[in-house]
Amino acid sequence: QKEVEQNSGPLSVPEGAIASLNCTYSDRGSQSFFWYRQYSGKSPELIMFIYSNGDKEDGRFTAQLNKASQYVSLLIRDSQPSDSATYLCAGARVGTGRRALTFGSGTRLQVQP
Amino acid sequence: DAGVIQSPRHEVTEMGQEVTLRCKPISGHDYLFWYRQTMMRGLELLIYFNNNVPIDDSGMPEDRFSAKMPNASFSTLKIQPSEPRDSAVYFCASSFQGDSHEQYFGPGTRLTVT
Numbered sequence: 253q254k255e256v257e258q259n260s261g262p263l264s265v266p267e268g269a270i271a272s273l274n275c276t277y278s279d280r281g282s283q284s285f286f287w288y289r290q291y292s293g294k295s296p297e298l299i300m301f302i303y304s305n306g307d308k309e310d311g312r313f314t315a316q317l318n319k320a321s322q323y324v325s326l327l328i329r330d331s332q333p334s335d336s337a338t339y340l341c342a343g344a345r346v347g348t349g350r351r352a353l354t355f356g357s358g359t360r361l362q363v364q365p
Numbered sequence: 366d367a368g369v370i371q372s373p374r375h376e377v378t379e380m381g382q383e384v385t386l387r388c389k390p391i392s393g394h395d396y397l398f399w400y401r402q403t404m405m406r407g408l409e410l411l412i413y414f415n416n417n418v419p420i421d422d423s424g425m426p427e428d429r430f431s432a433k434m435p436n437a438s439f440s441t442l443k444i445q446p447s448e449p450r451d452s453a454v455y456f457c458a459s460s461f462q463g464d465s466h467e468q469y470f471g472p473g474t475r476l477t478v479t
Contacts, residue, residue, distance in 0.1 A: 295470040344466040
């Protein structure tokens with residue numbers, strides 16, 4: 253079992269809809285979580301991070317963290333074709349001295365015009 | 366800030382040749398990470414440095430791979446000798462010392478070994 257699991261997709265949503273991307277993790281020591289967006293042929297770009305249970309909103313993006321259930325999600329409201337990309341979830345152990353992020357394999361999102 | 370800088374952006378080489386990839390982290394960042402990305406294996410951490418010192422190299426696939434960070438603004442990843450299975454995109458990322466653990470990626474080097 254991978255430490256961070258994501259459905260590879262593709263997740264297809266119509267333009268203007270809410271896209272919901274999910275991630276589960278097995279390491280209870282993970283405390284901070286990151287969402288990266290990666291366009292085809294480009295490098296991962298940090299969108300948001302979250303370390304407290306609950307929701308964190310930034311524009312059209314909302315990250316949700318539930319440590320009891322060990323899942324993280326990213327909601328994209330009013331999805332646009334430009335949001336079509338692969339979204340990578342990553343976890344980190346904070347305060348242990350270890351700085352590495354553990355990445356999931358990514359979910360490919362397709363927003364249909 | 367210019368962001369993380371990597372060179373070359375593309376490298377095509379023949380099996381057996383030495384390959385050197387270069388990275389300049391964001392100024393003031395204390396951590397530098399080397400990743401490899403393939404379709405089959407996704408994004409894999411190879412090695413990371415803190416203040417120019419290698420901290421964890423457990424992801425380095427074998428002795429053919431080596432990495433150095435001679436100063437705070439430069440790092441290299443060397444493959445010698447290269448093999449076709451080393452073909453991948455290699456990313457460098459950097460981050461601050463603080464608690465947030467955010468990492469910022471460079472544009473990557475696409476390596477093709479024929």
